[in-house]
Amino acid sequence: MDLKLLYDLQEVEAEQKDIQVQRQNSQAVLELKRIKRKFEEKKRIYLDLNSAAAQIKADLDAFPERIQQTELRLQEEQKAIYSSEITSARALAAREAQVAACQQKLAELSALHLAYMGEAQQKADQLDLIKKEMESLYREFRQKKAAALQQENVYQSRINALAEKQAALIEALCPEDLDWFRREEKSHSGRPISRMTANMVCGHCHRMVTSSLYKRVKGKNLCSCEHCGRILFIDD
Ligand SMILES: [Zn+2]
Known part of the structure; x- marks a missing residue:
């Protein structure tokens, strides 16, 4: 049995495994994963905020019509008061109460309208901020990715060199020795x-x-x- 050749094969294969582990745990790769996770988190927040903003916008869009309808009703009530239709004091009081209710409703609607506009602006500002954060994370990702690619090339050339050595060793070994090695390595953690x-x-x-x-x-x-x-x- 050619123990020297088998030993060399064992060391080459151990180094191959080491490189794979190093490659997966390399700082550059971990950093990329960290940025990606952060980006995904921001994206989730962005989408949630965006749908909340869309809801507020839909509510806001309904305001002009709600205000207009109330204004029309107010005009009608006012017109009725000044027309000659109303004859009793009771009927007049009822109309006046209607006018007051309409005015109250209008005041409430415009206060609410203002509050919604404020909220819409707040959401738009938040969206803007998150968008900027996402853009900056993306730029960081691009930069780090370039560095990771460079490192990956170094790993790749080492992996290729080791694969060549491994192939040459396997070629030089007799199949029985290799079979024996493959059986034994399982029970001795590769060595x-x-x-x-x-x-x-x-x-x-x-x-x-x-x-x-x-x-x-x-x-x-x-x-x-x-x-x-x-x-x-x-x-x-
Ligand atoms: Zn020993």
């Missing part, structure tokens, strides 16, 4: 092989092995570390 140092220390768990084990490994026997169970080899 079934350990390179032993000249001073008899396991490269994986950094503990010393016995001299008899060292001799057996040196004699090219397939042995595993007494401590971590990895297959040992000496790179000579």
Whole structure:
């Protein structure tokens, strides 16, 4: 079994996994995600505000007609008072009460109209502010995205170089060795092989092995570390 080749493959594949993790957790990517989340939050607020503003606008649009109708009624009541139709004092009092009610209603309507206009203006200001915040977040996103792309290119070239190395190693290995490695890596978190140092220390768990084990490994026997169970080899 070519433990040296398998060890190199193991290290290349471990580095590939590391890069993928680094890539996903890179500052630039996390920052982009943060900006995107913030943008989505603002967008949600914007849409809610926008529908509230639309409702207020619809209510506002109804005011001129409501005011006009009340004004017409007022005119009619006033006309009736000055016409010769009314003969009794009671009927006159009733008409006058109607006029007062219409005037009261008009005053209420115009106060309400003002309040609605104020609210509409407030909503428009809020919408404007959120829109500006969204625009600024978008600009920030664009800038950070350019930086993230640059970093992604660096990752990509490392990933490509490692993929080439991996392919060459797999090509050089005999299929039985590779099958063995694929089986073993599952139970040893991707690293079934350990390179032993000249001073008899396991490269994986950094503990010393016995001299008899060292001799057996040196004699090219397939042995595993007494401590971590990895297959040992000496790179000579
Ligand atoms: Zn070990």
